[in-house]
Each structure stands twice: as C-alpha cells, then as structure tokens.
Amino acid sequence: MRIAIDAMGGDHAPRAHVESALSAAAEWPDTHLILVGNPEVLQPLLGNGAPSNISIEAALEVIGSEDEPVKAVRRKTDSSMVVAGRMVKEGKADAMISAGNTGALMATGLLVVGRLSGIERPGLAAIFPTLDNKGILALDMGANMDAKPEHLVQYALMGSLYRSKVHGIDKPRVGLLNVGTEAAKGNELTKAAFGMLEEAPINFIGNIESRDVLAGNCDVIICDGFSGNIMLKAVEGAASTIFQLLREELTSTLTSKIAAAMLRPSFRRVRDRMDYNEYNGAPLLGVNGLVVKGHGSSDAKAMKTAIRQTRTAIGNGLIAALADEFSGK
C-alpha cells in the first residue's frame, strides 16, 4: 500500500514527517511512504541510506496555517498538500496524511480528491481520549457548519463503518451530541435527526451530553460542524488551563516542587492519556479516497500513529466499504 505524506504541513514539518516515515518504513515493509515536498529540503533529512520503500514526490509550494483555505488550494497547485491529494485522486497513492492547515485539507478533500458518490457533505472526524482508553470518534468537527439532519445520519453511518473497519468494534454505539438525554431535547436539527437516527441501520443509543463524552459511553458521537468544533476546542482549552494552573501551584513552594518532582511520571501519564497525539489520525469521511488529518502539533511518534491507523483503514478496505454503503443512496 502507498501512503502520501504532506511532508511540509504542521508545526514539526518536515523533520517529524521524515523521521516517522523512516520508522514506519522499517516496521512495515509492505508499505510505501511517499514524502511530498521540496526534494532539496527532504533529501538531506532522509540521508543516503533511505530504504527502498520511501520515495520523494516533488512539490515546491507550501500551504501555511494563515493561508485562506479554498483560495490556497485553488492557487497553490504545486503545494505539498494539493500534490498529495492529486496522487490519491489519480490512484498513485492509497491515502494521504497531512498535519497542515485543517481548512485547506478539507478543501483538498472536496476540490482535489472529490466527494464520495452519495455523500452530501463530508465530515471531519476526531478521536477524543476517553477514561476507558478506547477513545471516541466524533464528527463533524468543522467541515460543515450548517448541517441538515440527513447529513448527521450520513455521519453516523460513516462513523460506524470507520469504527468497525479500522478499530474492529462490533456494532459501534452511536450517540447524538445534545443538551440533554431525553429524546425531545435539543435544537431543531437534533430533534429532527433523532427520529431519523432511530430508523437508520446503526446501533443508535440516543442523546449524549458533552460532559459525558470523555466517559466513553459510546464509540461514535455525531454533531454539526459548529458545535463539534466548539466541543473539541472547549475540551482542549479546559485541559490546557488545568495543566497550567497545576504548573503554577506546584512550583510555588519548595515543598510542592519536591513533591511534584516525585509525581512527574504520574503527571506525564495523565497528560498522555488526555493527549490527542496518542490517537492521532482523524479521517475526513465522505471523500473519494482516504484523507487523514494529523494534529498540527504532531511529532514523529504522533505521525507514526496516524500512519498506523491509515494502514489499517487501507488494509480493511474502508473506502470501498463506504462507497458500497452509499452507492445508490
């Protein structure tokens, strides 16, 4: 299988991407990793002894985090992100991974790779850490700001298929993000979607409140892109605020510094369990090829996690299964 990596996107590009490709190439000889970017930058990082299952695909432009997504994708046709997308579109790669500009990646998915037939609106998924360490697949996290009830139903179907194909979960439990657990709760969108989800061929378990998402009560949670994005960033913000407060408090006296030093491994474990990088690799579901988003701050370890997930998705025929599910619908 062939995976194109946008080697120039993300906070730690290109070094982390080259490192993760080297590590992945050694571990999975059946996988060909294509680093897309400027060869003059990538070749020196790769060195001379690069394994035969890594190659470089030249792309001389870069889409930055401040670029306006749609405009950048339309104009920067020789950017690492767009070239990687084109390789997927043209069948030169089975998947692409990027830790770059999220909006631009969604635009690449829509405009370069193209929508999957039968899908009205692709959805961006994210994996939230949960107390039971199984994580929860949440979508849409911001691809589609004004979702209709039928979009939520498609997210539910795609999310279920992803969890069963990539994570091996049998009959994934699907929840609807809402402000209360009762069926009649919510806004016009969730009220209309509730009944449609009950009829859909999924394991729908009802409404889930955002305070219970991290408890791991379901395997897939669906929502419109606006509230999903609000939830995602609220969890990130709360975690970073709490860790900052802990840092302040635990370094305020000599006693607390000593005790905090003794607890360093424990704190690290908590931070790791809340760390999105541990679950890196969120798919843009609903495009006609595998497009995977890595966290912007992905390091080499996180990128390798994304590669692992992508391999599983390719190996289990995710896109063919999705195409099959939605063809004729």
Next chain:
Amino acid sequence: MRIAIDAMGGDHAPRAHVESALSAAAEWPDTHLILVGNPEVLQPLLGNGAPSNISIEAALEVIGSEDEPVKAVRRKTDSSMVVAGRMVKEGKADAMISAGNTGALMATGLLVVGRLSGIERPGLAAIFPTLDNKGILALDMGANMDAKPEHLVQYALMGSLYRSKVHGIDKPRVGLLNVGTEAAKGNELTKAAFGMLEEAPINFIGNIESRDVLAGNCDVIICDGFSGNIMLKAVEGAASTIFQLLREELTSTLTSKIAAAMLRPSFRRVRDRMDYNEYNGAPLLGVNGLVVKGHGSSDAKAMKTAIRQTRTAIGNGLIAALADEFSGK
C-alpha cells in the same frame, strides 16, 4: 432589599439554603431573606433564634430535577420555585434565587415572572472561571436553542450591562463564540450576527474560540443556547475527567500517595479556581425581575456567593437599567 430563596431546590436543599440565609442575614442587616418552602421542614432548621431579617414563605410542593419543566411550572403552582417567582412578579421580593431544575427555572422566569418588554428571548448566563480570576459571563447557556442573530445582539447588550452594573467593569469586552477568529468564520448565525454586533453600542472585540474562553480574553461571550450548553458541559466534563485521572494516578503507589498528600493544598487551590461555585449565581437575563440560578450542587458557601451577587445587582438597579435599555426597542 428582599431576596426570595427557593429553599427546596438543589442537591443540598434545604439545609445549605437555611445556613447561607443565616450567614447572609448576619452579614447584611439591610437584606431580608425569604426562605420559600415547607415551614415544617424549614422552621426546625432555622431554630428559635432566627434573626428578624429572615422569614419563611409557605410553599408545599417541590419541583424535582426529573420534572418536565413547563408542565411542572404550570401544574405545581404551590411549589417553592413558582411561589418565589410569583413574589418577584408581584413585587413582594426584589429577586429570587434557585439551585433547582434549570429548565423549570427558565420556565418560571418566562411564565411566572414574564419577559422584559423589548426582549425577544431571555438568555441564561453562566460565569466561567478564567486564569485571571475575573471570570467570564457567557450566555446563552441553554434558554433558547435556535437563536436568531438579533437574539445574540440582545444577549450582548444585556451581558454588557450586567458586567458593568454587577461587576463594575468599564466597557466590558464582548466576544462572539465561534470556530475561528476571522470575521468570515462560522455558521449562518454567527456570520449574520458579526456585522450586527459591530454596529451595536457595545465594546465588541470579535470572534473567540472555545479553547480561549478560559484564558480571560473577554468579559462577556455570547452564543446560541445549544452551543453554549455544549461548551459549558464540555469544560465541566474535561475538568472532572482530568481530576479523576489524577486521583487514579496519584494513589497508584505508596510514593505517589505520600507526594500527593504533600500537595493536597495545591490541588485544592486548583480545584477551587476551576470551581463554578466560586462564581455562583447566574442570572436569567431578559425577564422582568431578577431571577438567579445557583449551581445544582451549591453548598451554603456557594449559595452565599449567589446572594452577594444578587444584592449587588439589586443595589445597582440592574433590572431598571435593562428595562431602560430595551424600552421602545
């Protein structure tokens, strides 16, 4: 000033409410506290030596957390919550505080106290803890699920007035909750509201992402009731998950138990700074009287905080100022 307290609502009712009333009555002799509830329950808790600025108003029914809000308010006309609302409506109290069923309190505001003239939809506010300890007033947290742009503008005006009248903030900075900071970001609602907020007579500072809310970048943040509720509960859920993970990790070995014991005061301070009870007392803005929501888990200290805020709001003529702002609009 006279404050009616729903003495039967909330997890720690009625004991915490009686305790907080006794403490408030001693501290503020100019304030008359009216405990609304079953006299047979309240009188023994109050004892014989109750001060003259505490009285009991009989109400024999109770609205529980599982009651359907509108139905409960319509049918349980002798409940502590509805009776307290009626006292505000009839001018027998200047404000009411309840830590009971949130939906029922909103219904009490709308159906018993009534809307403020000129306000289309009341909004439920909450105070989020922030790193700078000033807190942020966020509304709507769930009174109005399908808000229109003009509702958001009214929230901005009401929130600004509240922050300046109750918290003494000059020209409160108002942010719009959104998925990105650029003006063009968001869903149809926020895009339409953005331009109207720029025109409104407030200190509008633009879009704020949910990850930055706790950093204290603004004084008021406005949103529709659905996404506000998602954000509020996401922050609560993340905080409780992190503290639970810390508890697990810090009690896993003898060393970590000892070190954690040394750090107990630090942890308590962090928990207190993230604690909503420290900022207890969220107003339902837009009803024709002062209706204040206490957190369901309010203890006596938290209830006293709510009483303090309510006193300030009454003393500074909040409702008259709001009525003035919206009359003829």
